[in-house]
Amino acid sequence: MGIEKNERREFIKKATLAGVGASLPFSSTTISSGEKRSKVISIENGKPGSDDWQxxxxxxxxxxxxxxxxxxxxxxxxxxxxxxxxxxxxxxxxxxxxxxxxxxxxxxxxxxxxxxxxxxxxxxxxxxxxxxxxxxxxxxxxxxxxxxxxxxxxxxxxxxxxxxxxxxxxxxxxxxxxxxxxKDDRPADVLFQCSDNTWQAYNRWPDKYSVYTDPKGIQGPWAKVSFDRPYGRQSQYNAIVNDPLSFGSGEYLSFEFPMAYFLEKHGYDVTYCSNSDLVTPDRGLKCKAFLSVGHDEYWDIRQYRSVEKMRDQGINLLFFSGNSVCWVSPFTPNSSGKENRTLFRGGPYGGDYKYAVLREERHGPFPERGPDEGYLMGVRNISPVNGGGDWVITNPDHWIFDKTKIRKGDGIPGLVGWEYHGDPPDIPGLEVVASGTAWQGGDNPQTWSAVLYPGPKNNFVFNASTIFWCQGLSRPPGHTLPWSHFSRPHGPDERVQQITHNLLNRSIK
Missing domain, CATH: 2.60.40.1930 (Macroglobulin (MG2) domain)
Structure with a gap:
């Protein structure tokens, strides 16, 4: 029996034992910014900022x-x-x-x-x-x-x-x-996982040495990358964000900083970690909500199992990201024996799902195949997985749209890109809240889907299904709007901000 079937059987078993129904047992109300939240972030942001840091x-x-x-x-x-x-x-x-x-x-x-x-x-x-x-x-x-x-x-x-x-x-x-x-070890409402594995996978320093530049092919298991080197210019794909004024910062300023800026502006009780800090679930189990942010493509299998355990223990999972959990990327020590300082593309997530099989056929053989990420995230990495489009609402009566005045068919321009998710698996209670078409320019249309499904302990999993979600939250100093495939997000959008507040406030209730 394939991994995909085992994943589905195991999830349905957990959901049934927990008494999960066809929809989340939540009212349509949201909570305010929360008197019970820790004041750590509010106090920190009350201190003087710098006029000259870029x-x-x-x-x-x-x-x-x-x-x-x-x-x-x-x-x-x-x-x-x-x-x-x-x-x-x-x-x-x-x-x-x-x-x-x-x-x-x-x-x-x-x-x-x-x-x-x-x-x-x-x-x-x-x-x-x-x-x-x-x-x-x-x-x-x-x-x-x-x-x-x-x-x-x-x-x-x-x-x-x-x-x-x-x-x-x-x-x-x-x-x-x-x-x-x-990082810290304190209990907090929100755990913000930085996508630094992906920053490093795309890092070409000193010239052409990312996981995408091996002469044998751009998506095979042949290349290995090290955290023991500078971050070069923004990205493997400079056309998406061509910003030399981000030298050395990985992909943080372009894809993740708008979320951090938004969270801290509104005083959310947030704490931060790297991908490597999630090789065990311990940090996440002290928080109420886990955030995958931006471009979160490369996960060690231990990260997957940790976040899976977090969901099963009642932590809310919020994937404000796209192309996430796509490649199994085992951590290995550096030449001095320091753990978690190198990684490579070990194989696709996806189990027996058709696109994972296709990746294996096209780019393998790989030493490892991960489980079907759809049963964790609610949606999968599909093919093509990149393009651009509008984020179109299909279920406007859902509670995530409270106070937005959104109607069915409304679209948030350019919010889908550079990569996305789609093809939700058969999970009890899963709801598609937005869906539409992304194009590579005007070619290769593909359907993406944003979803929400109930977890086993009155928690939930949300997936926005786009790398660009954070572009709708804020436009902080030092940040440049990305674009791809002749499509781009427009920057801060009150609807994206309110949806994000609704999700965060429900998840830390």
Whole structure:
């Protein structure tokens, strides 16, 4: 019997034992912004923001993929208060440089707060690594500095702005970012999982070395990537977001920052983690809602099992993302033995679902096949999985549309893209709330679907089915609207904002 059938049988068994009916047992009312919420985020965002945290001057090399004048990376994806993170930096030519650490958030609309300024330090030229196993490029740079995370640094996504020091007024300076996540262990309403596995999978640094650039093919298991290297220019696909002023920040500023900015503006009790922090469910089980945000394509199988357990224990799952849980991406240690610092495309999720089988036939053989992600997310990765279109409402009477004045057939322009989900599996109580067509330009139409289904403990799973959902929430400083396939989102939309409030408020009730 195939994985797909086993997944369905197991879910129906859990749902039946829990007494799940044909629809969610919720009233149509929503709650306010919540007096019971922790004030951690509100207090943090009451502190003065910074007027100057973005990159001002960048200078890509001829490849367009790196910033050799100043570039760096961090020794860890995430770190707790009281722990230390190393920052590796290379400057070519040799220059002195400074590092400013910013926490991103709302901060009265400024988008970030200066936490610490360090330096100047003497820069050195650090070696570009030779290709290793599976074409991996793993840097073994000496640390330029170590940063102790102070006890009052609140969980969030932190950017380190690297700036070369001017020797005189006529001397040009250059900048790039490093990025890391400060995590914590406190109970919180909302757990925001950053999609840093996918940032790294698409990272081409130093030139053409992502998981998509192996000569054997763009979607096979042949390439391996390392977190021990700088993030190059925005994305494998520069046409989607061609923003050199995001150098070193992965895909965070373009695809995830609008959600963080929105959450913190409205005082939601949110805490942050990396993909690698979800190899066990422990962190998520302390929260009420789990958020997959933006472009969340690459998941270690342990992440899948963790989030599955979270759902089964009553945590609400909100997939404000597209193309999520597409590829099994096993973590492996780096050459020094540090866990979870490399990954590769181990095989498709999907079980016996037709598109997973097709991926295997076209790009395999793969060492691993994951379960049908539809039974976790409510929808699947289909083919084609990329394109652009409007987010069209099909079920306007659903509670997620309370206070929106939405009518059946209304569309939110350009909100579907760059990639999406569709073809919902047969899950008891699953409801399609929006659905429509996405095109690759004017070609290859495909039906996408946004869904919601009930979990086994009076919880629910929602899937917006688009990478671009967060573009409808806010447009913070340092953010550039993406586009693809001759389609683009329009930016903040009151309907998207209200739908998101409805979902969040219900999930943390």
């Amino acid at each position: 990159l001002t001057r960048v200078r890509p090399d001829q490849s367009g993929q790196r910033m050799p004048w100043i570039e760096g990376y961090c020794s860890r994806q995430s770190v707790r208060a009281g722990e230390t993170i190393d920052i590796m930096v290379s400057t070519d030519p040799v220059r002195e440089f400074t590092v400013e650490i910013f926490r991103t958030g709302y901060y009265d609309g400024k988008g970030a707060r200066l936490m610490k300024k360090l330096g100047p330090f003497q820069g050195v030229i650090q070696k570009t690594p030779e290709p290793g196993e599976k074409n991996i490029h793993e840097c073994q740079w000496d640390p330029a500095l170590s940063v102790e995370i102070e006890e009052d640094w609140v969980s969030g996504v932190y950017l380190g702005r690297l700036s070369t020091v001017q020797t005189d007024a006529s001397d040009a300076y250059w900048q790039s970012y490093v990025v890391f996540i400060v």
